[in-house]
Amino acid sequence: MKEMGRQALLRRATFFLLVVGLLLPGLAAAHCDALDGPVVVEARAALERQDVAPVLKWVRAADEEAIRDAFAQTVAVRQLSPAAQELADHYFFETLVRIHRAGEGAPYTGLKPAGAIAPVVARADRALQQGSVDDLAKAIAAHAEEGVRDYFQLAHEARQQADSSVAAGREFVEAYVTYVHYIEGIAKAVHEAPHHGQPAAPSAHQH
Numbered sequence: 001m002k003e004m005g006r007q008a009l010l011r012r013a014t015f016f017l018l019v020v021g022l023l024l025p026g027l028a029a030a031h032c033d034a035l036d037g038p039v040v041v042e043a044r045a046a047l048e049r050q051d052v053a054p055v056l057k058w059v060r061a062a063d064e065e066a067i068r069d070a071f072a073q074t075v076a077v078r079q080l081s082p083a084a085q086e087l088a089d090h091y092f093f094e095t096l097v098r099i100h101r102a103g104e105g106a107p108y109t110g111l112k113p114a115g116a117i118a119p120v121v122a123r124a125d126r127a128l129q130q131g132s133v134d135d136l137a138k139a140i141a142a143h144a145e146e147g148v149r150d151y152f153q154l155a156h157e158a159r160q161q162a163d164s165s166v167a168a169g170r171e172f173v174e175a176y177v178t179y180v181h182y183i184e185g186i187a188k189a190v191h192e193a194p195h196h197g198q199p200a201a202p203s204a205h206q207h
Helices: 003-023 025-033 038-049 053-058 061-077 082-103 119-130 134-160 166-191
Strands: none
Touching: 025 038, 025 082, 025 119, 038 053, 038 061, 038 082, 053 061, 053 082, 061 082, 119 134, 134 166
16 A cells, blocks of 8 residues: 555544544543543542542442442541542542442553543543533544545555556455444444443434
């Protein structure tokens, strides 16, 4: 494949991975592990206010008592000294995120440093805070369409020369497989089963 074509594939693949991370809940949920993710941010605020209620939504009802106990222990210990506060807070963050992840059926591999959240996921959070998803939806749709067109064009051009030589045939196969997998990946992300067993979001065309 021509170098320009390879670069285009790399750009599309990179964006595709980010979009899939946003659209597939099992992957997007990973940003809840980050120290600047929504779970830990709310946990910090809850500790400062000494009010556990805001973070209980991040865990199942069956796990609420465990979080209340961990919160009470943390509040008591963090008053001893600055060092104790740091350790206690980290303990609570770890406990809350671990139990939250378990409730999703996802593994917990430790807290991630701040700044580790994928840009597209951070943008999704920002859209929610601002109360409008219009710009994000348009950007994702535009990038997805551009990717589809790029992959199609590469596969289409390679197909014209596929029978000219074995090397050209293999080049076509590479472009074809990448094109089809890209389409399949987008379709899977869009139609993935809802998270936590909840119903799918209603379509704007449903009445």
